[in-house]
Amino acid sequence: AQKITQTQPGMFVQEKEAVTLDCTYDTSDQSYGLFWYKQPSSGEMIFLIYQGSYDEQNATEGRYSLNFQKARKSANLVISASQLGDSAMYFCAIKDDYKLSFGAGTTVTVRA
Amino acid sequence: GAVVSQHPSRVICKSGTSVKIECRSLDFQATTMFWYRQFPKKSLMLMATSNEGSKATYEQGVEKDKFLINHASLTLSTLTVTSAHPEDSSFYICSARDTLAGANEKLFFGSGTQLSVL
Numbered sequence: 001a002q003k004i005t006q007t008q009p010g011m012f013v014q015e016k017e018a019v020t021l022d023c024t025y026d027t028s029d030q031s032y033g034l035f036w037y038k039q040p041s042s043g044e045m046i047f048l049i050y051q052g053s054y055d056e057q058n059a060t061e062g063r064y065s066l067n068f069q070k071a072r073k074s075a076n077l078v079i080s081a082s083q084l085g086d087s088a089m090y091f092c093a094i095k096d097d098y099k100l101s102f103g104a105g106t107t108v109t110v111r112a
Numbered sequence: 113g114a115v116v117s118q119h120p121s122r123v124i125c126k127s128g129t130s131v132k133i134e135c136r137s138l139d140f141q142a143t144t145m146f147w148y149r150q151f152p153k154k155s156l157m158l159m160a161t162s163n164e165g166s167k168a169t170y171e172q173g174v175e176k177d178k179f180l181i182n183h184a185s186l187t188l189s190t191l192t193v194t195s196a197h198p199e200d201s202s203f204y205i206c207s208a209r210d211t212l213a214g215a216n217e218k219l220f221f222g223s224g225t226q227l228s229v230l
Binding site for chain 2: 035037042043044045047050089091098099100101102103104105107
């Protein structure tokens with residue numbers, strides 16, 4: 001079984017600052033994929049970034065970057081230059097046989 | 113990019129009635145779709161895996177007679193909440209896997225359905 005842990009239920013960040021969202025995982029698989037999704041209040045799930053377990057470099061997508069530490073089994077998301085539109089719930093997920101298992105999520109509120 | 117359409121976005125029904133939710137992949141074939149349930153401010157919990165042309169695979173604790181899943185075509189899966197009760201009120205969201213995509217391709221999500229049972 002695979003498990004995702006997000007220990008921060010909620011975070012406040014000042015506009016234009018960076019914020020790091022924690023994610024640790026537990027898996028016995030050698031090959032796996034880690035995902036981050038954003039869920040605004042409207043409910044849709046927006047894909048942000050993906051990291052493969054064999055990827056040597058940390059993934060980046062625009063203002064999103066993933067701090068992947070395989071030995072520690074952590075995959076923290078860094079959002080740089082926060083914007084008001086970044087206020088949402090953020091989920092870390094691990095893929096197991098095409099299914100995604102999600103963490104509890106972190107609510108991010110960006111303050112002007 | 114790939115789009116998954118989910119309808120309705122919101123439904124209110126009386127206790128005891130059945131509600132059908134559709135999940136449709138618009139520009140790709142999806143032999144596998146997933147149905148999740150989400151309570152407010154909580155995580156997405158996988159309910160079942162919908163397989164085109166075969167029976168759905170339900171997660172432990174999910175009543176298959178309560179949540180009927182049909183995946184009759186490569187682009188459409190439906191979730192029917194039968195004899196709905198207030199405790200079935202929740203946000204339901206589907207996701208679809210592009211059949212032609214690699215193993216680590218992202219899943220595409222519908223926009224979700226907020227079900228309220230009175």
